[in-house]
Amino acid sequence: MEDEAHSAWARAGAAAAVFAVDPAALGGLWLRARSGPARDRFLAQLAALATYRKIHPNIADAQLFGGLDLSATLSAGHRVHTAGVLGARGVICLTMAERCPGGLAARLGQAVDAGTHGVIALDEGAEDDEAAPASLTERLGLFVALDGIGAGPLAPPPTTADEIAAARALLPSVTADAQALEALTVLAAELGIASLRAPLQAVAAARALAALAGRQAVASDDIRLAAELTFSHRATVFPEEAQPPAEEPEAPEAPEQPEDRAQGEEELPPIPQEILLEAVRAALPPGLLASLAAGRAARGRGAAAGSGAKRKGNRRGRPLPSRPGRLGSGAPVDLVATLRAAAPWQPMRRASAPAGHLLHIRPSDIRLKRYEERSDRLLIFTVDASGSSAMARLAEAKGAIELLLGEAYARRDYVALVAFRGTEAELLLPPTRSLVQTKRRLAALPGGGGTPLAAGLRTAFELAGQVRGRGMTPSLALLTDGRANIALDGRADRRAAGADAERLADACRAEGLPALVIDTATRPQRGLEALAHRLGAAYLPMPRADAHGLSAAVTGALGG
Amino acid sequence: MTQPFPFSAIVGQDEMKQAMILTAIDPGIGGVLVFGDRGTGKSTAVRALAALLPPIRAVAGCPVNAERLADCPDWAEIGSKRVVKKPTPVIDLPLGATEDRVVGALDIERALTRGEKAFEPGLLARANRGYLYIDEVNLLEDHLVDLLLDVAQSGENVVEREGLSIRHAARFVLVGSGNPEEGELRPQLLDRFGLSVEVASPTDIQQRIEVIRRRDAYETDTTAFLKRWRAADTRLRKKILAARAAIAALETPEQTLVDCAELCVALGSDGLRGELTLLRAARALAAFEGADTVTRAHLRKIAPSALRHRLRRDPLDEAGSAIRVARTVDELFGAFATAAE
Numbered sequence: 001m002e003d004e005a006h007s008a009w010a011r012a013g014a015a016a017a018v019f020a021v022d023p024a025a026l027g028g029l030w031l032r033a034r035s036g037p038a039r040d041r042f043l044a045q046l047a048a049l050a051t052y053r054k055i056h057p058n059i060a061d062a063q064l065f066g067g068l069d070l071s072a073t074l075s076a077g078h079r080v081h082t083a084g085v086l087g088a089r090g091v092i093c094l095t096m097a098e099r100c101p102g103g104l105a106a107r108l109g110q111a112v113d114a115g116t117h118g119v120i121a122l123d124e125g126a127e128d129d130e131a132a133p134a135s136l137t138e139r140l141g142l143f144v145a146l147d148g149i150g151a152g153p154l155a156p157p158p159t160t161a162d163e164i165a166a167a168r169a170l171l172p173s174v175t176a177d178a179q180a181l182e183a184l185t186v187l188a189a190e191l192g193i194a195s196l197r198a199p200l201q202a203v204a205a206a207r208a209l210a211a212l213a214g215r216q217a218v219a220s221d222d223i224r225l226a227a228e229l230t231f232s233h234r235a236t237v238f239p240e241e242a243q244p245p246a247e248e249p250e251a252p253e254a255p256e257q258p259e260d261r262a263q264g265e266e267e268l269p270p271i272p273q274e275i276l277l278e279a280v281r282a283a284l285p286p287g288l289l290a291s292l293a294a295g296r297a298a299r300g301r302g303a304a305a306g307s308g309a310k311r312k313g314n315r316r317g318r319p320l321p322s323r324p325g326r327l328g329s330g331a332p333v334d335l336v337a338t339l340r341a342a343a344p345w346q347p348m349r350r351a352s353a354p355a356g357h358l359l360h361i362r363p364s365d366i367r368l369k370r371y372e373e374r375s376d377r378l379l380i381f382t383v384d385a386s387g388s389s390a391m392a393r394l395a396e397a398k399g400a401i402e403l404l405l406g407e408a409y410a411r412r413d414y415v416a417l418v419a420f421r422g423t424e425a426e427l428l429l430p431p432t433r434s435l436v437q438t439k440r441r442l443a444a445l446p447g448g449g450g451t452p453l454a455a456g457l458r459t460a461f462e463l464a465g466q467v468r469g470r471g472m473t474p475s476l477a478l479l480t481d482g483r484a485n486i487a488l489d490g491r492a493d494r495r496a497a498g499a500d501a502e503r504l505a506d507a508c509r510a511e512g513l514p515a516l517v518i519d520t521a522t523r524p525q526r527g528l529e530a531l532a533h534r535l536g537a538a539y540l541p542m543p544r545a546d547a548h549g550l551s552a553a554v555t556g557a558l559g560g
Numbered sequence: 561m562t563q564p565f566p567f568s569a570i571v572g573q574d575e576m577k578q579a580m581i582l583t584a585i586d587p588g589i590g591g592v593l594v595f596g597d598r599g600t601g602k603s604t605a606v607r608a609l610a611a612l613l614p615p616i617r618a619v620a621g622c623p624v625n626a627e628r629l630a631d632c633p634d635w636a637e638i639g640s641k642r643v644v645k646k647p648t649p650v651i652d653l654p655l656g657a658t659e660d661r662v663v664g665a666l667d668i669e670r671a672l673t674r675g676e677k678a679f680e681p682g683l684l685a686r687a688n689r690g691y692l693y694i695d696e697v698n699l700l701e702d703h704l705v706d707l708l709l710d711v712a713q714s715g716e717n718v719v720e721r722e723g724l725s726i727r728h729a730a731r732f733v734l735v736g737s738g739n740p741e742e743g744e745l746r747p748q749l750l751d752r753f754g755l756s757v758e759v760a761s762p763t764d765i766q767q768r769i770e771v772i773r774r775r776d777a778y779e780t781d782t783t784a785f786l787k788r789w790r791a792a793d794t795r796l797r798k799k800i801l802a803a804r805a806a807i808a809a810l811e812t813p814e815q816t817l818v819d820c821a822e823l824c825v826a827l828g829s830d831g832l833r834g835e836l837t838l839l840r841a842a843r844a845l846a847a848f849e850g851a852d853t854v855t856r857a858h859l860r861k862i863a864p865s866a867l868r869h870r871l872r873r874d875p876l877d878e879a880g881s882a883i884r885v886a887r888t889v890d891e892l893f894g895a896f897a898t899a900a901e
Contacts, residue, residue, distance in 0.1 A: 025779070065654070102742055106655050106696040113603055113695075135696075135742060138598040181776055185769045194761040195598050199772050469746065 008146070012042055015142045015229050017159040018208040020049035021167045023091050023118025025204035027197070028140035030097075030132065030233065032123045038146040039122075049164050052091035052120060057100045059085070062326070064107060089116045097121035097132035105136035112139045141201030143233035159212065167211040174207045176218040187227055192236035202230040325368035337367035378414040378431050378472045379404070382460045384480035384520065385421040386451035394447045396542065397479045397520045401442060404477065409435045414472065416463060417441055420456030422449035423490040427459055431467060450492060453484035454500035461504060464513050475514040478537070481521035482528030498527070505534040518542055563782055567608035568792035570601060571771045572762050578845070579755040579865050580609045581796070583733050585803045586844040589837060590754030591712075591734035593697070593745075593869065600759045601771075602737040606693050609735075610650035614797055616689055620644045623681040624688040624728050633728040635679050649690030651683050651732075655699055662704060663711075663719050664726070679726045684717045687732040697736030698745050705749055708734070712752050751830075754837045755862075756869035758882060803847040810843055811853040819859055819893070826888050829870035838866040856893050863889050 019029045029046075033039040046052075055064070066084030085092060086107075094100060094108065100121075111117040121140060125131045184206070185199045193199075206218045206226035213222070322334035324341075342365040349360035381401055385394060408415050415438055417429040429441050457478070464474040487496035508515060515537035519528050524541035532539035570577060579592045594602045618625040619632055620642045626632045629641055653662065664682035671677060683692070692708075694700060700708075711717050717730040734753060738745070750756070762768050778785040817839070824834045842858040851858070864882040871881050 061658070067658075103655060103699055103701075106699045106742075110654065110695055135598065135739065175780070176776065178773065181772050182769050185772045186765055189763075189765055189768060196600070196761055196768060196771050196775075197598070199768070200775055203772065203776055 011225075011228060012144045012146065013045065013159065014209070014225060015144050016042065016046045016049055017164065017167075017212055018205050018226075018229065019118065019120075019142055020046070020159075020164045021208040021211060022171060022204055023050065024089075024115045026118065026141035026201055026208070026230075027112045028119035028121060029142040029144065030121045030123060030137050030140040031144045031146070032125065032131070033144070033146035034124055034126065042144065042146060043122075046120070049159065049161060050091050050118075052093040053085055054093045054095055055085055056095050057097070057104060059104065061107075064104075086111050086117065091118045091120065093120040093122065094132075094136075095122050097123040097136070098125035098130045100133055100136060102133055102135065105133035109135055109139050137233075138195060139197065141197075141205060141230050143229070145233075163212065166214075167208065170211040170214065170216075171207060174210045174216060174218065176203055176207055176210075180206060180218045180223055183223055184227060188231060188234075191231055191234070193231065193234045195234070198230060198234050202226045205230050322367040322369050324364065325366055326363065327366055331368040331370070334367045334369045338365050341365040341367055376414055376472045377411070378416060378464075378467050378474045379408050380416045380418060380460045380463055380474055380476050382418045382420070382425075382456045382476060382478045382480075383445070384451060384453070384456070385419045385445055385447045385449075386481075386483075387421075387448045388451060388481055388483050394445075394520075397518075398442055398445070400518065400542065401479065402439060405435055405438055405442075409433075416467075418456055418459045418463065419445055420452050420459070421447065423452055423455075423486055425452060425455040425459040427463060431463075431472070450486040451480070451484050452486035452488075452490075452497070453480060453482070454488045454497060454504050455486070456480075457501060457504040457508065458488065461508055461511070461513070464508075464511070475516070476508065476535075476537075477516045477518065478535075479518045479520055480528065482519060482525040482531065483521075501531060502534055505531055509534065509536045516540065563786055564607040564611045565604050565775075565778055566786060566789035566793050567605070567612040568796055569774050569778070569785075569789045570605055570608060571774065572767055573601060573605065573759055575865060576602075576605055576757045576759050578862075579757050580605060580735075581800060581848060582755065582841050582844040582862075583735075584609065584613055584800050585848055586807060586840055587731075587733050589733075589840050589844060591736070591752065593750070593753040593756040594735070594737040594759060595740050595756065596737075596759030597761055598739055600761050602759060603695055606650070606691075606735055606737065610648070610691070612793055612797055612800075613648035613650075614801055615645045615647050617643050618646055618689070624685045624730070625649060625690065626729070627689075631729070633726075635726055635728075636681075649686055649688075651687040651690065651692050653683055653692055653694045653700075653704075655694075655696055655701075657683065657704070659703065659707065663707065663717055665719075665721065666724055677723060679719070679724055681728070682717075684711055684730040684732070685728055688728070688730050690732055691735055692732045693735045694737070696738050696742070697749075698738040698740075698742055705746065709748060709752060750869045751833060753869065755841060755865040757865055758868070799848065802850075803844065806850070807843055807847040809852075810847055812839070812843065813853055813855075816842070816854045816856070816859065819856060822892055823859070823863060823889065824867070826892060827867055827871055827885065829867055831870075834867055834870045838863065841866050860889055860893060 015029060019026055031039070031042065033042070061067075062082070062084070064084050064086055066082050066087050069080045069082045072080035072082075092108070092111075100108075108117075108119050112119055119136070119140060121132045121136060123132045123137075131137070181199075181203060184202045188199045188202070203226070206222040209222040209225055210216075210218045213219075215222070322337040325331060327333070338361065342359070342361045345362075345365075346360060349362075350357070353360060381404070383397060383401065405415060412433070414431045414433055415429075416427070416431045417438060419426055419428050428445065429438055432438065460476050460478075464476065467474050484497040484501050485492060485494045487493050488500045515532075515535045517528060517532035517535065517537045517539050519525055519539065519541040521528070521541075529539050567577070576592075576594055579594075583589050583592055594605070596602060616625065617627060619627070619629055619638060620640050621636075621638050622632045623636050624633060625646070627643075629638070632638055660682065662682050663684055664680055667676075667678040667680035711730050712732075712734055715729065715731040717728055719726040736745075736753065762771065774785075820835045820838050820842075824832075824838070827834075838859065839854075841862045842854050845858045845862050846852075846854045849858075864885045867885050868881045871884060
């Protein structure tokens, strides 16, 4: 255990030093750690080596890119620009990176790509699916994970600023031979890393390590450590290891050795791929790979969900407390809050200012209004009106829907109605809030014919895609007895119909469409339960669903 | 950024390179959209293209790069009548750009110091007769997208704000890049792009190593690397210029028009923009390859880029849209190139 902490700290120290030597080529450093003594200690090490400017995830574009300083311009009589954080070259430290919105990640990513900035992302993600956006982390070459590692009394002494300066001076003359490039590229491919940024950054890291050790050429130890630092968090697969796992503990000791072997190793012996692989594997805290993969998957779903559930706008919605801000950013001024902010200072300002003004307001007093806007939810009822369903319990299903409609109305949700019978599905009612209209259509819904379940799902799926584009958050409520017997192309083929329905269920799930399946058959259907599982939906057989149970299920399944 | 990576030195990514070259030959094709994984060299290619393009002739000091004095907007105060050569403008539209910066706004400095109402041109003016590049185009704010759609359609930027009423030409080739994982583009914006390509990281190890090798060489000794690739870039530039001259004399047989229309009908692409782009791109490709007529072979080669983004999405077809286009082409023209091609 102590060994592990020791090598983890050795790696972290090496990452900090490498980053300080060449921040632009490495893109950045992704630090995944909860706040605590370990993180504080690492940041103290880093701060001693590199100067950086801190930003937070809600930084405004004006602060980031700079802009016209209106009040200074007015008083000076010529244009005064404020320099943004991205104005000058340097290192930027993004705090709370796990809360970084996609737009900011893209802006920082562009700065990293331009080679003008290095980014330190402090990721405090607690849950597996909580991590800095992939578009940013992909560009950050180095990865340090400190969770579960003590502050480490045994850690080797950190690199000093003088050593960094010496390494920077040496860096331009450090060469990496073709063999090193090849080894790192092949290793990246074997680890399932698609991006070509990874091997490039690994080469840069190897160079920086060589420079730190005072070498003119990249040595095998540099390559090994560089691979550990830059590949471990990107790896998606580990090839089956040829070695028994007992040999694993050998690899972590590597980072401590470069100093001893620094001299006289001009000749680069070929490095067996397995050793590199083991080194990368050892650099990875146990379980992290799986959790990062889970996070990536979750994020992919979230991104596909489009304009999410909550948006902080400044025009409408539920009011939030006002914040200090600048005039001219387009947001409305909260007059009362501004006056309140200015009030305590009035006597002092009156005393210092020339007479005549009743009220003294400074730019720092300005408060801007903010609103939280929830995007509208849409409940898409997809109702089976086929013969089999009609015989049994279409009337009951209608009753259930009316109940759900009442709920939807109370929550100010939109509803849409898709019915399928015969050979096709039909959008009976486009998204509306009108309860009366929906009830009327529902009452007039005729029954009979085959069960084109797949067609119904497709119509609902397409509708969900359309309304997402309009900023709504759709959910699906499917009421059917599950006896699908009409395929998508209109053929009466039970097997094809089932297969089509399953494929559509997969498509819905891939799009992250929340769903609820209500089984309207007299006895619960095995097949339908399986389909609900495929949809990732809650399954509710109606025989057991009374009015109360239904509405509770809908609220639960569709997220309140 | 000092010297961009040479265009000819980009390894693989043939479809993307082809699309960019075609828009350089005929800007009327209307822009390129590059979608793909991270770290596949999308931005690199666009910056490289900028360095590759032949210079344009423009009136010195004209804010919209007009070719003749008569074309300069009346609000621009142009000191000299000289026509100078300058590099084709490739203007970056950063995600954080404000509307003021994009369309132009009242020149505050002059308004404040001299009390004059003057127009300060924005990025759209600077991009006239050149390229407008939007990285992460799918993350662009909605109001900027709306604005761009309108300008890209009309070729004219109209500013009605702060007491100004200004219009100027804004014809540019829109180049967008993005990662589909981060969100999709609205179909209206998709349609504005003439060609669309998908890029992926190369899977071939040797190719990957070559990418890293070249990139490393470029970064360690930029000057030597550029020198090594200058000849190839010059050759390509000359070929583009020759194609531009040849395109007018190119013959388009009736059969090619029929093929275009049939292909678009079979694929069910909305509107006629698909046919028009397909034809223009095929002509540009024929000119680039030095052919004197446009044939099916050209259509076959360009169809995926020109039509991929105009198809209706089919949730059940797991195959990419490029494969759907290729499949339809095979059905219509036959699976193998025939003698007629």
